[in-house]
Amino acid sequence: MVTFIQETLAEIKNTYSDISEVTIILPSKRAGGFLMNELKKQASHTQFAPKILSIEEFIEQLSNLSIIDNTELLFKSYQAYQNTAAIKQKDDFETYATWATTLLNDFNEIDRYLVETAPFFGYLASIKTLERWGVSDEKTELIENYLKFWESLPLLYNNIQELLLKENIGYQGMVYREAAANIEHYINSNGNKTHLFVGFNALNTAEQYIFQELLETGNTKVYWDTDLSFYEDPKHSASYFSRKYIKEWKYFQNNPPSIHSDNFKQPKHIQLVEVQKNIGQAKYVGELLSELSDEEIKKTAIVLGDENLLVPLLYSLPENVKNINVTMGVALKNFPAVVFFELLFSIHLRDTDNLYYKDILSILNHPLASKFLPNAQSISEKLVKENITHLSSETILGLTENEGKDLLKLLFENWSNDVSTAVNSALTIIKTIQDKNKVNSVEHLVLQELKLVFNKIATLNEKYPYLNTIKSVQTLFAELTSTASLDFKGDAYDGLQLMGVLETRVLDFENVIITSVNEGVFPSGKSNASFITYDLKEQFNLPRYSEKDAIYTYHFYRLLQRASNVTLLYNNNSEGLNTGEKSRFIRQLTIDKCENHSIEKRILSPKIQIKPHSLKEIAKTAAVMTRLKEIASKGFSPSALTAYIRNPLDFYFQRILRLNEFEEVEETVAANTLGTIVHDTLEKFYKPLEGEVLTSQDIIEMKAKIDEEVTSQFKRTFKGGTFSKGKNLIIFEVAKRYISNFLDKEIADVEAGNTIKILKIETDLTLEVPIPELEFPVNIHGKVDRVDEYNGHLRIIDYKSGQVSQGDVEITEWEDINEDYKYSKAFQVLTYALMMNKEIPVNNAEAGIISFKNLGSGFLKFGKKDKPRSRNKTQLITEETLDNFTIELKKLILEICDPNIPFTEKKIE
Numbered sequence: 001m002v003t004f005i006q007e008t009l010a011e012i013k014n015t016y017s018d019i020s021e022v023t024i025i026l027p028s029k030r031a032g033g034f035l036m037n038e039l040k041k042q043a044s045h046t047q048f049a050p051k052i053l054s055i056e057e058f059i060e061q062l063s064n065l066s067i068i069d070n071t072e073l074l075f076k077s078y079q080a081y082q083n084t085a086a087i088k089q090k091d092d093f094e095t096y097a098t099w100a101t102t103l104l105n106d107f108n109e110i111d112r113y114l115v116e117t118a119p120f121f122g123y124l125a126s127i128k129t130l131e132r133w134g135v136s137d138e139k140t141e142l143i144e145n146y147l148k149f150w151e152s153l154p155l156l157y158n159n160i161q162e163l164l165l166k167e168n169i170g171y172q173g174m175v176y177r178e179a180a181a182n183i184e185h186y187i188n189s190n191g192n193k194t195h196l197f198v199g200f201n202a203l204n205t206a207e208q209y210i211f212q213e214l215l216e217t218g219n220t221k222v223y224w225d226t227d228l229s230f231y232e233d234p235k236h237s238a239s240y241f242s243r244k245y246i247k248e249w250k251y252f253q254n255n256p257p258s259i260h261s262d263n264f265k266q267p268k269h270i271q272l273v274e275v276q277k278n279i280g281q282a283k284y285v286g287e288l289l290s291e292l293s294d295e296e297i298k299k300t301a302i303v304l305g306d307e308n309l310l311v312p313l314l315y316s317l318p319e320n321v322k323n324i325n326v327t328m329g330v331a332l333k334n335f336p337a338v339v340f341f342e343l344l345f346s347i348h349l350r351d352t353d354n355l356y357y358k359d360i361l362s363i364l365n366h367p368l369a370s371k372f373l374p375n376a377q378s379i380s381e382k383l384v385k386e387n388i389t390h391l392s393s394e395t396i397l398g399l400t401e402n403e404g405k406d407l408l409k410l411l412f413e414n415w416s417n418d419v420s421t422a423v424n425s426a427l428t429i430i431k432t433i434q435d436k437n438k439v440n441s442v443e444h445l446v447l448q449e450l451k452l453v454f455n456k457i458a459t460l461n462e463k464y465p466y467l468n469t470i471k472s473v474q475t476l477f478a479e480l481t482s483t484a485s486l487d488f489k490g491d492a493y494d495g496l497q498l499m500g501v502l503e504t505r506v507l508d509f510e511n512v513i514i515t516s517v518n519e520g521v522f523p524s525g526k527s528n529a530s531f532i533t534y535d536l537k538e539q540f541n542l543p544r545y546s547e548k549d550a551i552y553t554y555h556f557y558r559l560l561q562r563a564s565n566v567t568l569l570y571n572n573n574s575e576g577l578n579t580g581e582k583s584r585f586i587r588q589l590t591i592d593k594c595e596n597h598s599i600e601k602r603i604l605s606p607k608i609q610i611k612p613h614s615l616k617e618i619a620k621t622a623a624v625m626t627r628l629k630e631i632a633s634k635g636f637s638p639s640a641l642t643a644y645i646r647n648p649l650d651f652y653f654q655r656i657l658r659l660n661e662f663e664e665v666e667e668t669v670a671a672n673t674l675g676t677i678v679h680d681t682l683e684k685f686y687k688p689l690e691g692e693v694l695t696s697q698d699i700i701e702m703k704a705k706i707d708e709e710v711t712s713q714f715k716r717t718f719k720g721g722t723f724s725k726g727k728n729l730i731i732f733e734v735a736k737r738y739i740s741n742f743l744d745k746e747i748a749d750v751e752a753g754n755t756i757k758i759l760k761i762e763t764d765l766t767l768e769v770p771i772p773e774l775e776f777p778v779n780i781h782g783k784v785d786r787v788d789e790y791n792g793h794l795r796i797i798d799y800k801s802g803q804v805s806q807g808d809v810e811i812t813e814w815e816d817i818n819e820d821y822k823y824s825k826a827f828q829v830l831t832y833a834l835m836m837n838k839e840i841p842v843n844n845a846e847a848g849i850i851s852f853k854n855l856g857s858g859f860l861k862f863g864k865k866d867k868p869r870s871r872n873k874t875q876l877i878t879e880e881t882l883d884n885f886t887i888e889l890k891k892l893i894l895e896i897c898d899p900n901i902p903f904t905e906k907k908i909e
Helices: 004-015 029-042 055-063 070-082 093-112 117-130 141-151 153-165 172-190 205-215 237-248 277-290 294-298 307-315 336-348 357-364 376-386 393-397 405-412 419-436 441-463 470-483 534-539 545-561 584-591 622-634 638-646 648-656 671-689 696-704 706-717 726-751 814-818 821-839 852-857 879-897
Strands: 022-026 051-054 194-198 220-223 268-275 300-304 324-326 496-500 511-515 565-571 597-604 756-768 779-790 793-800 846-851 859-861 863-865
Touching: 004 029, 004 220, 022 029, 022 055, 029 051, 051 055, 055 172, 055 205, 070 093, 070 153, 070 441, 070 470, 093 172, 093 205, 093 470, 117 141, 117 153, 117 534, 141 153, 172 205, 205 220, 237 545, 268 277, 268 584, 277 307, 277 511, 277 565, 294 300, 300 307, 307 496, 336 357, 336 419, 336 441, 336 470, 357 376, 357 405, 393 405, 405 419, 419 441, 419 470, 441 470, 511 545, 545 584, 565 584, 584 597, 622 648, 622 779, 622 879, 638 648, 638 779, 638 821, 638 879, 671 706, 671 726, 671 756, 671 779, 671 793, 696 706, 696 726, 706 726, 726 756, 726 852, 756 821, 779 821, 793 821, 793 852, 814 821, 814 879, 821 846, 821 879, 846 852
Parallel strands: 022 051, 022 194, 194 220, 268 565, 268 597, 300 496, 300 511, 324 496, 511 565, 793 846
Antiparallel strands: 756 779, 779 793, 846 859
8 A cells, every 4th residue: 555645755756856955734743743754764865854844833934923822812812801992891701711712713713714804793793783683772781782792893803913913922813814914925035945735635715825825936736635536526525625726726727736546446345333332332443453463453543533432442452452652642631630629629619618518528439539638438437427418617627636637628628719729729639649659650640730730720820810719710620621631652653543533634544443433423513613603604705514524524535545444333322412323424435335345234232131030049158047046046126027028138138247228428318217206206205104094184295395306306316417498397397297196196085085004115025936946046026116005905006107008917818927028017016916915915905007197097907807808807916816926927937047948039029
């Protein structure tokens, strides 16, 4: 394969005897580097090289201006904006930064295309006025200011230019306009020198003017990197620009161009690969590379249609890739350290001493926090344990000893919306991390880059008085980290080439792999980040969608021109903004198929294998049996036994391994917390009345204390959580209502002539269950909420704050009670009755539930039906009832304690 650079160099050497006198201008510095490398390869002896410049360097040379950094431009333009007296109502810098970038891009565009500014701004102001045509007779002050702003744009534009020219700097478009204005002067001084423009395609108006003026000297030549297949096809947009210039430029009317490259028709193997998701593309590229030899890898380029694929692709490279040159850097914004500072700034956006616990935990639990704050984890654990949702900086400092207090102040002490404090705090954090030397090499580079970012913000803050808020610093930080990147070091001319689309200009490879060839990615979708309307662009010959599409078409087909093997991958997954549609370029390739091209289509989809789900089993080892004996000795609780009935695996994790759910701050009162508060409040009210008969006066006195006692229980159980507003206030009122309604029902019972004698409140009960088959003693243990006598009948009562109905406490067959979890409520109340039988003989007693969500149903008694759906049922607890239950209880405990029966997972419907 003869590359475009080799082809062009051969022609240059045949035309010019001394190439050291030649100035060669290329689209990019990278292209210049490859040209110089090819010169080195071809040189048989020491010689002077030609002058090689990128177009941007050449333009700066012509204009005698340097191109300003975009961040600096934002500040300079704001200075000009402030000095534009015609704009009466001015935004602060923070607001200005949100729209100024778009405006500056538009200024850049009109300058690069040498648009006459007076009529252009006049048209633009007229369009903005027409947008408000319906309010011409009743313009508000807001509309007046809006229209005045557009009328004042020429003054702002001129002020920016004047300000920059004083320092011999300019934004790109301004430098281009100045270069075009200076070309005549340049020709007078350098017209006799040879200028060669190599590998250009789409040119802005300024470039077109400069090229034509230099061509007229007779010492300049343009080498178009296009192919006859496209050039001779008047409808193919890959050569749209070269055809247009050759047709329109005066020079080419007498000097026809020499376009003789005809590589696209050469035999090519093109593989179209449809892949699920971006990560699938990265993995497939890795597989392709693993099959290539070292020599083939050196002739291979991977072109990323979507540069976000860079990191996954780097992780997917196979071992046979020894050398790699990455032309793009990893965006700084993708690193965890940047996220850490974004989180920190977001906390301090609110100028307050009251911080939200989730914001604090997001900092303390960030990986970077452990690098400089040794007790970050213990502080976060204390915060969770205290259950505080809103904390002051003093409260946070109180969660630790002296160690790390200074660093905590840096993080959480109010910055008082002071920019210097924010930047200095960030720099101190970075220095502390670097001093502790706990970071790897990549993290070290990221921190160094962040240090430069914050130093730049500090410099800009000293130079310009516009950064007045933490928000403005955050905006600037986001801007700087989105444009900054960590660059890779490698041999630019050897090994695998990994590049973005624009870096491929002028370069050719035998094997080309292009990823993300999706519509909306390659080519990119229509972007309208501009204040210039479509009709205005058409009027002043500014680039429109069709021309931008032609640029993408050129880049795509130029990559294919000299390649022998081409792999095009696209993501077929529709997700979010991605439609999963293959690019129009792929469709065009398949429709306009060249007879020498072999096109292979592949669809890569993961193999779906449906494996039968086998239920997990955990054998009972000696250690498990030791733990079971320990539990049996202390006593199986009703909740532990019903947990086993629901799923033996839950019992194993919770009771054997003692694994608890992850503890976190309870921001909203949970259902179990509400239940605890209601239970504890009723215990406080009824405990003093044990052994006494209830009177309506007793209960009325309880009602008077509801608010005070529920508040006390909330503070004790909900700890630092707030319940004075939001959902928690509603739950607080619900708790009071539950208790009030319950007490009202008790008053109604007493006043109706019923006698209620309180026997026991929240009493711990333990009962040994004799099981001869086991070699160790077995107990059951639990706490009964309430035992009373209702008109002389014993009642065993369990409170439930959730919804319970009568059917939940009824059974038909005794065998079901220890097999089906839906009978868990009946199982619990019978367990309490069995344990209570040791304290108070239970005969013709009642056991059941009072549900605070179903209080209208009253006391829900346990019942035994003679058959399903029968209305005939027995609700009294007798010795026979307890005997039957004991049999089932023993069966359950025997199963749990049998070393030969593993804990087997149950399917939970």
